[in-house]
Amino acid sequence: MNKPNYNYAIVFYDVGEKRVAKIFKICKQYLKHYQKSVFRGHITPGNYLELKGKLKKAIDPDHDFVTFIQTISESSFHEESIGNTGVNPESIII
C-alpha cells in the first residue's frame, strides 16, 4: 500500500510571546491565516517538509507546541463553525 498523498494541512501553534511573530511570518508564506493561531490550506508534500523544517528551527522545543494535521484534501473532512469570522481569508475573490 502506498502512503496517501497529503495535500492539505492545518497548523495550530501555541508559542511564547517572543516567537509568535516569527512563526506567523513563516506560516503565512505557505498557508492561509484561518484563526488567530491557526493556519490552513493547500500545500504540496515538498512545501510541507520545508515549512516543518523552518518551524522546527524557529521554536523553542521546551516551551512551544506546534501541531500539524494533514489530510488528503479539504473535502476529506467535515467542518462546522459558529460565530463571525469577519473577512474570509480563503475566498478566491478579495
Place this chain on the structure above:
Amino acid sequence: MGKSSDTRYIFSTGDLYQKDFSIVFRKEDGNFYLPIKDTRELYCFNEITLSTKLLQLLAKVGIVVHFFGYYENYIGTFYPKEQLLSGRLTVAQALAYEQNRLKIAGPIVKGIAKNIHFVLYHYYRHGKSELKDYLDWLRKDVSRLADAVGDIKQLLRIEGEIWARFYQTFRLILPESFAMNKRVKRPPDNPINALISFGNTLLYTKTITEIYHTHLNQTISFLHEPAERRFSLSLDLSEVFKPVLVYKTIFDCVNNRKITVEKHFDKKLNYALLNEIGRKTFIEAFEERLNQTFEHQTLKRRCSYKQAIRLDGYKLIKHILEGKNFVPFCMEDKK
C-alpha cells in the same frame, strides 16, 4: 468550507506589496495575506497600487498577474521573465508552423466539434430533439471536412461555421432573455455576448498562465495567425476548452438562475456588461469548474481541468519534438 484555489481575484481597491517574502494586500478593512507558495495567478479588476519590489518577488517565484480595465477589458499580463526556455523547442515550434501547421490546427477544430457535441448531447437527451441535425453534422461531417482541407483558410471557415451554428442552438437551451442573434465583440451588445466575452477572456488568461509553465513559445500559434503583440498560442489551446469550461459555466449560471438579466447586468449600458455581483458569481462558478477533477484516462489518476490545459501544452511539445500525433483534450475520452 473554503475552496482551494491558487488564484485570487482582486475586486477591492488597495495596495499590493511584499512583506517578509510573501504577498500582502492592504485594503480599508485590514490586511489580507496571500501565501506565496500557494499562489499562481492574480487577477486585478480594480485600482491597485503595486511596487516594483513586489514585482521582483513575483518574478522570482513565477506568479503571473493579469490586469483588467474598468469595462472588464483585458489590459495585459505581468509576465515574469521566462524561466523555462528552450531554444531547441522554439526552433522546432517555428518549423512546425512552417511545415505542418494543418496537422496541429486540424485536430484543434475537430476537438472543438467533439467537445461541443459532448456539451449539447446532454440537452438532446433531455428532449431537445431539434439539436439532432447539428449534432450529426458535428459528429460525422466535421472530421471529414477538416481532413479534406488544403489550407488554413478553409479550416478557419469550418471553425467559423461550427461556432455560428452553435450560437444558433442557444435559443433552444437558454431562456428568452438570453437569446442571441449574433456574436458581437468589442464591445459585446447584449447579456449573452457579455457573458461569452468575459468567460473567454478568463479562459484565455488562464491558458497564458498554464503555457507559462511549459517551454512553449507563446507567440507561435497554429490555428490563429501568429499576430504581433499578443500571445496567440493561448488562443489556440484555449479553443477546445471553451465548450466545456466557458459555455457549460454559462449554461449552468443562466439556467439555474444564478445570473439573471435584471440583477447581474449593468442597466445603464443596456445590459451589455456584467456588474460586480454578476462578475463575482460567474468567476466563482468558473473557478469551481476549473478545479473540478476527472479520472484522466492516460495518466490513470485524477486531474483537474486546469491541469488538463497544461497537459495539452505538453501534448503539443510531444508532437513538435517527437512527432507524436497531437490530439487536444476531449471530454468524451477524458484525456
